[in-house]
């Protein structure tokens with residue numbers, strides 16, 4: 001199956017094209033769509049699930065172009081090699097007795113002919129290689145049509161992963177092992193990939209999370225990739241007769257007891273796993289097809305095997321228990337075993353480069369976290385490998401850094417300190433605190449006393465009584481949704497959050513969005529249905545917002561009404577946002593719930609359904625209980641459509657009461 005077919009993407013248009021056109025046209029069309037997409041969208045790949053497939057298409061083209069280039073070069077090289085061998089033979093003959101050789105007019109002629117014709121042809125060929133020129137032209141058209149993601153994208157994606165970790169309490173070792181919320185997705189991360197995430201989290205100032213990932217890299221390097229991360233005690237080698245117990249600086253290692261033959265079995269299993277993994281590791285870094293001695297090139301023999309059973313890590317590493325929680329993190333000491341370590345590491349190896357960079361980032365991370373002792377340990381490690389390393393002077397600089405205020409951090413991990421966060425995170429995982437009132441809520445078929453719904457009653461699910469939050473299921477068909485996505489596709493931009501700083505793109509909302517008017521048949525249907533259900537006058541509603549969420553895409557807790565709403569301000573609409581109608585235009589494999597942390601309510605995204613609630617009291621004062629959030633998407637795609645109705649013109653359908661009712665949310669600060 002080609003990658004085109006695998007990517008069940010992007011749009012209907014794209015899928016239709018697959019069946020009808022050949023690969024060359026496809027190539028141009030891909031470029032065309034990329035160009036179209038670029039003109040209309042900011043290059044914010046991680047914030048939109050639709051942008052990632054565009055990248056995949058680009059990569060598919062790159063694979064094809066480089067493949068063609070290499071194929072044609074291979075043929076050329078075979079011709080060159082042949083020519084070279086022949087010339088070499090002649091040349092050697094000539095060297096035996098140059099005078100006699102060149103004295104022969106035929107030989108003299110052949111030499112001149114080779115220089116004038118054959119060599120000139122080869123030099124010309126290399127200079128004007130059509131294959132190289134074609135590759136260059138393709139690359140130029142690709143990069144001018146589509147800015148490839150830059151480092152800020154990568155940082156955003158790393159932060160997205162961090163957001164998922166924080167919200168769903170996902171443990172770093174689990175993620176690295178390809179396990180998300182207990183589901184194994186078969187995509188383990190290598191030490192290099194963990195380093196990429198760790199270093200990018202550092203650059204995104206997510207220091208505590210960065211440290212976890214970087215610690216994990218250290219562990220993978222020192223223990224070998226096979227000793228995947230969690231502590232079961234077995235990895236620490238005390239079952240291996242070769243290891244001197246005194247060398248083991250990790251306290252847990254010695255404490256683990258077990259029956260001898262069980263240990264032996266574990267060791268055998270690990271050995272088997274180790275060889276398997278080693279083969280994979282070799283493969284991963286095997287750039288050289290005919291070279292079977294990769295161990296020598298990369299120092300892998302030492303790095304994978306020795307440290308795991310024999311040499312001990314110079315810095316005590318984080319341990320993770322079986323649930324992925326960190327243990328031992330404060331117990332950081334230097335080991336005395338440095339001699340072994342330096343002999344075990346090949347200074348030029350890829351892995352040693354990774355080790356150096358990891359230690360550098362760890363030193364900086366600890367510095368940012370104000371952990372003086374650890375920073376010192378990491379710096380000493382670095383200086384041990386290279387005494388002239390620039391970090392020599394960091395020890396002096398440390399004194400200044402240390403005095404900085406730790407509380408100034410605004411990191412994802414810090415979120416967990418807040419009281420409301422626990423509830424928010426729980427609801428995102430589909431867990432509600434048990435509540436008596438919930439038992440009065442119903443699911444029912446509802447004709448709403450409206451002609452539209454007599455024959456096809458609404459499927460209504462009550463989520464909360466006061467303020468009322470209800471879900472209507474099955475309002476949008478797949479056809480409606482495809483139509484909405486097609487209309488919005490070309491207009492998607494990274495979401496901005498409203499408020500004072502309206503035009504700043506922030507992490508508060510990580511998604512892409514577009515606005516649609518109510519002119520197409522689908523939008524007219526939605527307009528009609530929403531006004532029939534809610535009774536609101538939709539002539540005073542905002543256009544429909546269409547949004548999608550990418551890796552870790554989410555919307556922090558917020559209200560939909562505008563705080564301190566200024567009734568006199570110029571606006572196309574009258575009044576504040578009285579009600580929200582939120583459609584789910586996709587199912588989501590994991591995550592992406594809409595939650596109301598103050599009301600103990602969550603709504604799981606179900607394709608085609610609509611959640612509806614009022615944001616203002618009857619008195620039109622803001623109802624602060626309606627604080628809500630879009631939880632980060634763990635897996636899959638989340639698409640939503642929002643219709644916000646304004647409070648003007650709603651006086652007859654939704655009159656205010658005789659008594660002001662804003663006291664209901666007075667308790668919310």
Ligand SMILES: O=C(O)CCC(=O)C(=O)O
Nearest residue numbers: 555593594629630640642
């Ligand atoms: O994505 C969600 O579930 C919530 C979105 C939301 O609250 C909004 O767009 O205002």
Ligand SMILES: [Fe+2]
Nearest residue numbers: 558559560628
């Ligand atoms: Fe909202």
